[in-house]
Amino acid sequence: MKFLRSIAFIGAMMTATVAALAQEPALPDFAPVSAEVKSRAWPIDPAKGYVVRELKPTIYMVTDGRYQSLFVVTNRGVVLFDAPPSLLRNIEPAVAEVTKQPIVSLVYSHGHIDHIGGAGVILKRHPNLEIIAEEGVAHFLKEQKDPNRPVPNKTFKEATTLDLAPTTVQLKIGHWHSAAGDLLAYFPAEKILMAIDTISPAQTMFMGFNLTQNTEEYIKVFGQLLSLDFETLVTGHRSNPATREDVVQMQQFVNDVYETAKRVSAADTKVVIGRAVAKYKDNGYAVARAVTDSQVAQCEKEINSRWLEKISNMDVYAASQCMAALVYFQFDVGPRSGD
Ligand SMILES: [Zn+2]
Structure with missing residues (x-):
């Protein structure tokens, strides 16, 4: 009896695990190690x-x-x-x-x-x-x-x-x-x-x-x-x-992420702000988040298109590198007149 009860228990646990897994969002796809x-x-x-x-x-x-x-x-x-x-x-x-x-x-x-x-x-x-x-x-x-x-x-x-x-x-x-x-x-x-x-x-x-x-x-x-x-x-x-060549390559990559973040930061945000305000009303953080998300997504897309073939697994953290560059540009450097 005890044995049967444990089988039933394990069965119930497995069903619960499968159900839990079904609710998890799908894992994203990434390029394999080069x-x-x-x-x-x-x-x-x-x-x-x-x-x-x-x-x-x-x-x-x-x-x-x-x-x-x-x-x-x-x-x-x-x-x-x-x-x-x-x-x-x-x-x-x-x-x-x-x-x-x-x-x-x-x-x-x-x-x-x-x-x-x-x-x-x-x-x-x-x-x-x-x-x-x-x-x-x-x-x-x-x-x-x-x-x-x-x-x-x-x-x-x-x-x-x-x-x-x-x-x-x-x-x-x-x-x-x-x-x-x-x-x-x-x-x-x-x-x-x-x-x-x-x-x-x-x-x-x-x-x-x-x-x-x-x-x-x-x-x-x-x-x-x-x-x-x-x-x-x-x-x-x-x-x-x-090697030295690795350092040169990563310098070019990091500079490109920075220049991309700078360009993306200068793009017009009226449309995304309009949509976000319509949805989030006076929730200012939600509006700010919508702007950042759209800038990160634009930067990530550009960076992936230029570097995915050259640097292994860069797609895994492209959005994260873009976020670091955006925060640095927007808060430390700041847009200058003439930019
Ligand atoms: Zn460390």
Whole structure:
């Protein structure tokens, strides 16, 4: 009896689930991941779950296909850049693959959990760990009181150079992504640059210009990167680093989104406002929303028509990038006479 009752219960649950699914709106269609992105991805042995490669002598990148860390084998031990939680179980095996040296320092790129949330565990395993970050990031982490993101014990203000003999790295604060500050790490001798959460090579950046909290600086970061003589850019995401050409392409894309948002903002809104007022009456937010929705839709359509063939999956976040550019143009820049 009990058994029959459970069967009946499961049957009822399944019917309810099917009914619930039927009420869900249909999922939108998107273009598949491009052949270019797939062919450039570093292959990952599924049994291992990660791949580590030497970018230049002493400088290595490890990735699980989603996140990236960099590490440098110096004369005094291994200096690690970032400790994403998703990579945590892979970082030490990856280091052990290339050196017997212990991890002695950890440099934070910025304060976000997804890039440094594995630091607490690394510190537990290496109690003498030196943790380096810019002052703004250190201040932010002090406020967070998160054991997974221990407060740095060595800070610098704005810029510094670390002696990673036999090489050196120049560290400089940036503001393209997180409010507490980002890190530009430049290895001039090796022409390697690390700038986390700038772009994903040949693929769309994440929503809202990669979740930037400073659109003005995000738009400017491409010029800042290209002013440096680099060949390899580690951006923290995906399984392969980016090139100069990737940065040039994304700069063109972001500039096009901005110019489109600017043009769309200048278009006449009388018709859409008229329709919205007729429907929403004195609900001013609803009217404003109707105007924004129509501007985003126009921008999204244009951007998709120009970039979908060139940048993998850009249709997924085209509307979101347009929204970021529209907000930036309309509130930060503002229409000027003569525009
Ligand atoms: Zn981030």
